Amino acid sequence: MANRVARSRSPGRPPRLQDVAELAGVSLGAASRILRGDCSSFSEGTSERVVAAASTLGWRRNLLVSGMQTGKTRTVGVVIPPYDSFWIGVLAGIHERLGQADYLPITVWLGDLDHMPHFEADESQGIGLMNRLLDRRVDGLILWPPFGLAYYHHARELQDRTVPVVMIDYHSDAAMCDAVTTDEAAATRLVARHLVDLGHRQVAYISSREVASQSWAVERRRGLERACAAAGIRLAVSKLNVAGDNALDVARKVLRRRPRPSAIVTATDHEAVDVYRAAAEAGLRIPDDLAVVGFADLDFAAGLAPPLTTVRQRAGEIGARAAAMVLDRIAASSRGSGYRDVQVKADLVVRGSTVAARRT
């Protein structure tokens, strides 16, 4: 009763451990140890009294305090783009895996909903968000590559504070963090095989913007090139230009090419929509005149007319693996050695946009 005199305990104030200890008739230290689960060396009766007291008073642990003391907040910062359904799936996986470990993701959102699906990050917004996360001492980070790269700015600090980082869908041989990516080589092989089996020989591919942050765009294109070469079919590649939103124009151009491709593969389902549009303009019917294959299996893919054949990325698994990797790093408090790149398989979902090629 020396140090910590019972303060006013005005009924409005949330209960402190002190209050619990008093109600249970034990010392503060005893209450602390019991409520943290260290009930060895205490009799069962005492433990029960303390737990009961905590419950009647409505006491709850204060993660701010343990955060201060241990330096761990059981919290992971997540920076992702304005969600499309792929990112929602990733997020679901992250939530679930972190939840199992009694961690909480703090998700911030970089960019502008009106510039879906891709946009250039606003630097000051990004820095502000990162600061808010680090000020709250997140134990780790899961990042979307454009953010991770643009804010390489923070890399040194993250290193110093040993905040582990996992990037999603970014691969680089010079990586300075862990990563989870889709196995593009395997995924593109599925697509090539499917088209070959259907008898397509003239295939076009509309790639995404192949900028640094979108390493998957490069790997997907290369994967498809290789897979088509191996399968003996011609692949004509068109890339979206770096400046902006011209998938529809590109799709139109591709359809004017002679010989006209009998199948078009697109970097994501977003571009597949533009192919549908361009095909309609050109009076071509999908799938009879033109087969289309997308990538991602976004929520709208199954609802298109005809439903889109596409590669389903296992978004939930990607998120879960990313979460598991941060948790591992946090547990090991290791950084800087042996960055890993986990590859997640993808599945081909065959729907109505692909049928056998016409005999020519």
Added chain:
Amino acid sequence: MANRVARSRSPGRPPRLQDVAELAGVSLGAASRILRGDCSSFSEGTSERVVAAASTLGWRRNLLVSGMQTGKTRTVGVVIPPYDSFWIGVLAGIHERLGQADYLPITVWLGDLDHMPHFEADESQGIGLMNRLLDRRVDGLILWPPFGLAYYHHARELQDRTVPVVMIDYHSDAAMCDAVTTDEAAATRLVARHLVDLGHRQVAYISSREVASQSWAVERRRGLERACAAAGIRLAVSKLNVAGDNALDVARKVLRRRPRPSAIVTATDHEAVDVYRAAAEAGLRIPDDLAVVGFADLDFAAGLAPPLTTVRQRAGEIGARAAAMVLDRIAASSRGSGYRDVQVKADLVVRGSTVAARRT
């Protein structure tokens, strides 16, 4: 130099205020006051030295500490369903408004992605999430009604801890918290007027499940009933049953009714999709044989064939208003008096699914 002896300052350890003070050659207290912005009573040179020292060391404020001291974490918990584009919009508004105030939302996600758009909450999951938020001492909460209602469980505690709550899209006269809702009366008047202007007289409405947590479903139906009555048109209401997913069946039944309605309004865009499907099955063409109006303007609405006429809920504004209300309550640390219900207008977006009714 008495109390706080310089500890090892091993280069790996993140910098403490102590380190900054030493580098700048000032006392701890001085460094604290300067970095918190209380630079009156310090010379400009000193302030600059301290700020420079903090920057070279990479010091950053520790919100865990100020959280402990002030009881405020500059953090708001947000509980929402697996996102559809409405909720993404709401979230965007919340992020933006909270960001302006240097607050951070912690968004948790209740339910299962596979049971979109509506589902019954899993109680233990919900309690777990709520505990994780409260353990981190969020300053306020923005809740999705099913959660808010199911976890009325926590209401007492929230009251005791004076954690303000704002519910989104829930209204009750017996409310025990603030709310932001769509102005259903005005929105439904827009719909009724539009249909009347197009000459429709036989209108059907497919309501959502009118369960307690979906107060908007009731208000939307009542609003439309009133608006149609006022405009002198017949409204035939069908409700989805509480058990489950039968919008397609309901749509089929509505289309078999005689006289067949010339226009169908649905509680949300989700049900409008089922109307499209049922119409296709019945060989009816939209909009010529049947006009359709949805609610929400979800992301897929504009992409349907034909594009859906729908009421656009101002999701971003709803989120921003909700955030502003929590911030107000937090600032005033007032609870329990004068709960407010902010109504946000909605806009009618006329697209291709509505045209003038046929002369009969």
Added chain:
DNA sequence: GTCGGCGTTTTAACCACTTTAACAGCCGCT
């Protein structure tokens, strides 16, 4: 008797600051 052990308390230090009060050194001015 006293020793050992169990169950518990006491004490102190620690986490990373914030805040307040008291006070001190120095300058210029009167």
Added chain:
DNA sequence: AGCGGCTGTTAAAGTGGTTAAAACGCCGAC
């Protein structure tokens, strides 16, 4: 010489606990 003002310092208490070490009271066994 004395005063006030400016620019700082020092010390102490507080935030809500956690943790380790040492001590204490009581019981049964020897």
